[in-house]
Amino acid sequence: MPYFIAIDIGTTHCKAIVTTDMAEVLFEDKAGYPSHQPQSGYHEQDPEQILGAAIQVLGKAADSISDKENILAISFSAAMHSLIAVGKDGKPLTSLWTWADTRSISIAAEFKDTEQGKRIHQQTGTPIHPMSPLCKIAWIKREMPDVFAATHKFISGKEYLLHQLTGVYETDIAMASATGLLDVQSLSWNEEALSLAGITKEKLSALAQPTDRLPQLLPAFAKKLSLPANVLFVHGGSDGSLANTGAGAVLPGEAALTIGTSGAIRVLHDQPVRDRQNRLFNYRLDKDVYLPGGAINNGGILLEWFIKTFTDNINSFDEYLADLLPQVRDIPAGSEGLIFLPYVHGERAPVWDAGASGMFVGIKAIHTRAHYLRAVLEGVGFGLKQVLEALEDNGVVINTLFAGGGFVESPEWLQIVTDILQKTVKVSLTADASSMGAVFMGMKALGIIGDWSEVKRFMKDDETYKPGSFQPYQRGFEIYQSLYQKTIFTGY
Template sequence: MDYVIGIDIGTGSVKAVSVDLEGKSFGAVQQYYSFNSPKPGFHEQNPEEIWDAFKKSMDEMIVEVGNMPKAICLSSAMHSLIPVDETGAALAPMITWADNRSAEIAKKLRQSEIGLSIYKATGTPLHAMSPLCKIIWLKENDPDLFARTSKFISIKEYIWYKLFKEFKIDHSIASCTGLFDVNQLIWHKNALNMAGIGDELLSEPVPTDYMKFLESGVPVVIGASDGCMANLGSGGIKPGIAVMTIGTSGAVRIASDRPLPNEKAMTFSYILDKQTFICGGPINNGGIALQWWLKSNSKQELEETDYDQLFAEVAAIKAGSNGLLFLPYLTGDRAPIWDSEGCGVFFGAKLAHDKGHFSRAVLEGICYAMYDVLVAIEENSAPVKQINISGGIVKSEIWMQIMADITGKDVVITQTEDASAVGAALLAMKTLGLIGNYPDLLATDLKTIKANFSSTEIYLRNFIIYKKLYADLKDTMHEFHNMNAQRD
């Protein structure tokens, strides 16, 4: 059987997916791994553990299918950083995208002219997640490790070096480092100077269709980042289509033929291939906010029935939660506010509100946060007419209806799982000429949820208050955060 393997190297697991030449997945193998948090704000992983998971996933997938694939292509989580020596051996644990130790560095950069110029050139938001900020932190806080480092690389570069003994970085992963000029496709001098490094400490940038061959003769395409691959795997590379994913966190992304910088909202512009940028923004508080709300009202471990009961309660409440609003910034937030000191807020609570109103307000608040990103993206892009949606949200029809109503867009359920790995497989097929163009994944039998525009009118009025509420409370949030931080 002719097939390709897309491998997604995620934050919690590696997943290998077999995809036939029509773009349909038919098998998957997954290997999990752990993370460590040795100090508050730190989030680290062992790159060797991830390499082992990669090998096992790839080998098991081949054994499961029974013959060698036509190609393999890699998708990877963004913003990781590993200091390595000249042999590619890790000198310290990998710092993941979730690590927040360089938050103050990012905050200062966002407030500076040089920082904004770097953002516009690189397309990477100035945030603790970016390798630029991580490298500056290492330079300032661990000078010995900084001095001993031969290369600063990502987890995909680590795996690529293990496979082929060369330091290469694809344009997609490079474009989310904060160190790479996305227009000239070279390392950005001002960003390098800010980090205190030369380009010799970074891998050689190559296109996302760059490939090498394993000893077995199977070609391996270097691929792109998981967010870019998810758009490809979800059918989100055409004009007028946005891709929304809500899992623990959330993201909104569209395809563009050029970067779409937005200094105020600091949306990202990452490279998929030579013709395509994937532009958008991430939020911190997706399913994690819903999980927090459920746990706060439960005395036991959560089960699927708890979610089902909540969604049933929400469906009985009218749009707008009877004037109750929720700011979902329980862990601060990224786009478009970029505020790590923000907090969650219920506003407008009255005696008439019961648990169902609060539950619906939580779902609406998460959707407002996603819509806030979408509005920022549309400021510089063609209007979005359709949203392809995936992640945990697809398990709830009422939650998807709320998203359709708040955005006023058609919501289409696409690939509910494996979108990044499927996208990697499609990129491999196009690179090898197995397909001429990416297939149209938006088949007519996919479920579409239409907006109820009477609800949309209510939500648009409430969204204005949602935005004003954060603006009015921002300084107070920061004051309260700092007061409690000093007390701790």
């Protein structure tokens, strides 16, 4: 039997799945790693812990297959925007800084509203924001000059893993398109962006296509993982781009809707979507397909914040949420006038302001803990509605959203978001979308898949949510849209 393995390097854990050539999942496993916040705005991880987690789940995936010679491909997905500075010996000079790291907020503020900043956003597809490796590298140059001078390469967590496994520095264009340093049309490093960051292209990895094959495993890892020496390693892509293909959101009128730690709406498109207000990103799936959309910082991470802030003596977040989430059904849509601006961790789309603040508005004595939780869930939905409207304002037609991420475990949240977005939402019964998307990229590398529409034949039945009335949310959404400017005006 032919097998595919996918490795997904996420923000909180690394996941592995094993599938057949018909995308039937035979095995899955994950291993976590912590994040550290030594100062406000810092969000760091240990590259060695990520490497260890990836090797662990890859080893278990390989061990689940008795006839390893039938492994057709191993491919990779990873979270975007991470950065590690490494020396000539390949060892990290910094920790891994995740997409949530905002220490370069002052750099982003300097660049964002300049003509050069706007031009680089349009050329690279990546908004000027502290998440961007462009801003992170510029910050290192200014604040850590000794590290900057000693750096051989600035790389992502995925590049670090692949360099350890194969000895080469390469990055696929899907990952590179989220750095703020790649020209998304010419698919080459952008000289103006490089100059703004203070580097030359020699400080970055060589560019590769997502379907390109990597060199063979270094002998030490081949032996440790008990993999055939000639097993095929495929670059894969970013978790965002692969979530679309993995969920089956590949046709005109379809979009991927993700709410995990953060959230996003993305579409596959044959050209970049140029928004005059710079609300959207334009990343890449591959050399032929763009990935326009918008991501929000505050998704499922707000549930952990909510519990820590509003509750004491909780033994299990999951158990508490399992008890509390169903209670929002009893709260009317619109949370009886309670509105939440969810910018607790700053915000990306549509405002791209890492210093933005959240707020509750309309607090009354009648509001219970369940009201506050429902307002949080609705606030996330309102943020995603702004992303949806930004896409539609620019001529992108969206009729159906394919949902993924942890929020699909909550029927209550799914229905709230469906009602707010006023679109049909389908929940795929296949495996984790980004992991499955990596499997599909491995299949594409081998010619099993040609056009991306062909992934539809691998999709399982979907659970479908239909929107109810938006009327209960109308006034709240109008107020929500005015709140960001009020937080700027008041200085909060």
